[in-house]
Amino acid sequence: MAIRTVVWNEFVHEREEAEVRAIYPDGIHETIAAALRQDPEIDVATATLDAPEHGLPQERLDATDVLLWWGHKAHGQVSDETVNRVAERVHQGMGLLVLHSGHFSKIFKRLMGTPCSLRWREAGERERLWTINRSHPIAQGLGPSIELPQAEMYGEPFLVPDPLETVFISWFEGGEVFRSGLTYRRGAGNIFYFSPGHETYPIYHEPAVQTVLRNAVHWAYNPVPAWSDVSNAPNVPVDKAPEPIEQRGASLHKDGEAGFR
Secondary structure, eight states, rough: OEEEEEEOOOHHHHHHHHHHHHHHHEEEEEHHHHHHHTTTTTTEEEEEETTTGGOOOOOHHHHHHHHEEESSGGGGGHHHHHHHHHHHHHTTTTTEEEGGGGSSSSHHHHHOOHHHHHEEEEEEEEEEESSOTTTTTTTTOOEEEEEEEEEEOOOOOOOSSSEHHHEEEEETTTTTTTEEEEEEETTTEEEEOOOOOOOTTTTOHHHHHHHHHHHHHHHHHHOOOOTTTTTTTOOGGGSSSSOOOOSSSSOOTTTTTTOOO
16 A cells, blocks of 8 residues: 655745746645655655645545645744644654754644754755664665755754654754754654755755655654544543552542543
């Protein structure tokens, strides 16, 4: 069964900026989707900010195995309802790939629980991504490093939680370094943050970057059924305890009553 994948993009810069439109005439999402379609095991669709419910209604999310998220200019326009739906699906087991300036997206900050801030510079400088562990599934088919002739600098400190794994570390021509490929798990969902992808440079046309994205979709995919009640917090009555016990002291709730939220 193919991995059901959705590439989400604001699709704002491409419409408003001629420089971006020249590189991504059909939108960043379509360039990424075309790269993923090179893998017959990945079934790809796209969604954009201006669609009803931002293209991510509950029914569609329920049928999505891996979601890719690209955002920059319109983070604040994403509804909290959509963020809640996406976060819940990640907790249930949907994979999430957060790309480039998506570090400041509502969904990434929600799942990380930190400011996700960093240093940055737009100078079109060279970036070299060093592969930390060449045996990692996301790094398969790559050499020791990826060389990007033009990139936006992202620099440390990067205010995110310590990751499960650091897959890539970037060095920039101006001297800064950055943890540019990080993995996380939230609930049953796998998350990969990948920093290259500034819209004024043709980074998503780079074959090595496309390889990373295809590998990351496979890595993030959780083939088991969704953990549909992951957010439930059931009140277990005294008589349902695994071992016999007696009630001691007062209780704020009756048996089976919902807890405070």
